[in-house]
Amino acid sequence: MVDFALTARESEWRKKAKAFVREHVIPRTDLDTHGSFPRDLYEKAFDEGFVTAMIPAELGGGGRTVFEVSLSAEEFGYGDLGVATSTFLLGLAAGGLVHFGTPEQKERWIKPLTSELRFASHAWTEPQGSANLLGQPATTTARPVEGGFLLNGIKSTISNATVASTFFVFARIESVPASESTPSPGSASSPGSASSPGSASGSGGLTCFIVPRSANGIETRSPYKKMGQRASDTGEITFRDVFVPKEDQLGRPGEGAVIAMRALRASRTGIAAMAVGVARRARDLVIQHGHSRVAGDGRKLIEQQDFRFHVAAMEADIEAARALTWRAAAELPDGPEATKLSSCAKLVSANMAVRTTNQAIEMLGGHGYLESSLAEKLFRDAKILQIYEGPQAIQKMMIADTVTRLSWIGR
Ligand SMILES: Cc1cc2nc3c(=O)[nH]c(=O)nc-3n(C[C@H](O)[C@H](O)[C@H](O)COP(=O)(O)OP(=O)(O)OC[C@H]3O[C@@H](n4cnc5c(N)ncnc54)[C@H](O)[C@@H]3O)c2cc1C
Incomplete structure (x- = not known):
């Protein structure tokens, strides 16, 4: 029930x-x-x-x-x-x-x-791209050496990069010794683990490494001025011959994409929830404005049918996105539709948040467009919800991978 x-x-x-x-x-x-x-x-x-x-x-x-x-x-x-x-x-x-x-x-x-308060980063994206790492070789490499690997490469637009104590880095192993091929706990072949449509596997694929900030050869900087979400750190990490001991390889060689997807599906559901939150804030803002502003006919905006219908549409959007987000969250961590539903929730909620915050700017009139307006901040903050952790095309690919199968028909 x-x-x-x-x-x-x-x-x-x-x-x-x-x-x-x-x-x-x-x-x-x-x-x-x-x-x-x-x-x-x-x-x-x-x-x-x-x-x-x-x-x-x-x-x-x-x-x-x-x-x-x-x-x-x-x-x-x-x-x-x-x-x-x-x-x-x-x-x-x-x-x-x-x-x-x-x-x-x-x-x-x-x-x-x-x-104690420490931060960690999920270091996947490279200057050359993010989504394409599922098909193209990563430029960040791990060269096998005695006792471990040497990491080289750049990871860009990484959240918490300049403040993190620990990096989870996805890199391509240049060649893999045969002795590495023993299964890891929770590996893709285990029951309940994530399956990753489009994941790279084998020695040519991505492997995840745990790297402390204190390792020699790491440099981080924050070269970006972001449109929004400025209270969050976003930076670039450069690895130059960073030695990573063999025991700090997470999972099997080539299992990086599966590991990333497993973490992403829970995180994408969190993004969907954040999207519902920012849309609620925009809705509250316009309701407040509607009660204080009087239109040309002497009635408050909140009494005007067009204004009220916009608020109603926002509310319907918020409720729909939240219901889907809850459905996805209830399916995690191991439900059979967890991957599809988390992508559905992120796709729908992020679009809803951008639509709602955009509408709020208009409903506040010219003042909504001013730099000092909360509405424009909410819109700037919301925009990246559609992009990080996979833009819309990627979410659609994840959903389509499940639902375009012939076996899906009739469900
Ligand atoms: C504030 C911020 C925080 C971030 N935090 C992190 C982080 O913590 N860790 C991390 O690893 N990354 C992070 N990123 C990077 C983010 O996840 C990527 O920017 C995002 O996934 C898009 O990847 P991309 O920029 O390489 O664009 P691309 O992958 O090049 O995509 C660009 C556009 O191309 C289109 N496209 C791409 N692939 C396809 C396809 N197969 N089919 C059709 N169209 C396609 C889409 O329309 C997409 O919008 C962050 C980015 C920002 C701005």
């Missing part, structure tokens, strides 16, 4: 996130500044359990379900999307390690991330 009622635990968690955002995020006026990275705010979010919410309790995390994390991500999205991105990024960065790591790797790499 379908039940949309939250449990007491879920309800409490959502209430806590709402209160946190109201008290610590919304009042901040410094979040939309280039290069702003409100560490003090992230410290508070860490102390309250949001940063590590998605890490299993036995590894020092909050042990929250994907559904619960989505509830809090929606509230953070209401407050500030940049803050939401950096707060919940650990789920993406360390998600592969949680599912594919050996017990020793989890102990060594996850525990430090949960004992």
Whole structure:
């Protein structure tokens, strides 16, 4: 039976996130500044359990379900999307390690991330592209050497790059010794693990490496001025002959795409939830405006049918996107339709958020277009929801890979 009622635990968690955002995020006026990275705010979010919410309790995390994390991500999205991105990024960065790591790797790499505020990065994208890494050879390489690998290459537009203590780096192994081909725990052949349409496998594919910032040969910088989400760090990482010991290879050689997809499907559901949050904020903004502004006929905007219908359409959009997001979150981590549904939720919710924030600008009139207007900030923040963790074409590819099969007909 379908039940949309939250449990007491879920309800409490959502209430806590709402209160946190109201008290610590919304009042901040410094979040939309280039290069702003409100560490003090992230410290508070860490102390309250949001940063590590998605890490299993036995590894020092909050042990929250994907559904619960989505509830809090929606509230953070209401407050500030940049803050939401950096707060919940650990789920993406360390998600592969949680599912594919050996017990020793989890102990060594996850525990430090949960004992105090530290950041981690999911380093997939390269200056040459992101989506194409599923088909083209990555330019970041791992050359096998005695005891491990030497990493070389550049990863660009990486969230938390300049603040992360740990990088999860996807690179192409130049050649693979035969002795490497033993299966890893949670590998693609295990029950319940992610299958990745279009994933590269074998020695020519991507492999995931865990690399500490302290490793010699790493350089990070933040060369970008972003359109929005300025409270989130986005940077570039250069690897020059960075030695990675063999034991810091995550999963099998060539298993990187599967590992990334496994982490992405939970994270994409979080993005969908954040999209619902920012759309709610835009809706509230126009309702507030409608109550205060009087039109030429002497009636308030909120009494005008056209204005009311726009608000109604926003509400219908928000409810639809949230229902799909909850459906996806309930399917994770291991439901048979988890990959498809997380892509559906991200696709629909991100488009909805951009549509809603765009509409809000218009409903606020000329003032909505001004730089000081909250509406234009929400729109700028929302735009990247359609792009990061895979643009629309990629989400459609993931969905089509499932539903265009002949076996899908009649379901
Ligand atoms: C603020 C920010 C934070 C980010 N954080 C991270 C991060 O933490 N880690 C990380 O690894 N990356 C991160 N990225 C990178 C982001 O995930 C990529 O920019 C995104 O996935 C798109 O990849 P791309 O830029 O290489 O564009 P491309 O892959 O080149 O795509 C560009 C356009 O080409 C089209 N396209 C691409 N492939 C196809 C196809 N097969 N069929 C049809 N059309 C296609 C799409 O329309 C797409 O919009 C971040 C980016 C930003 C801006």
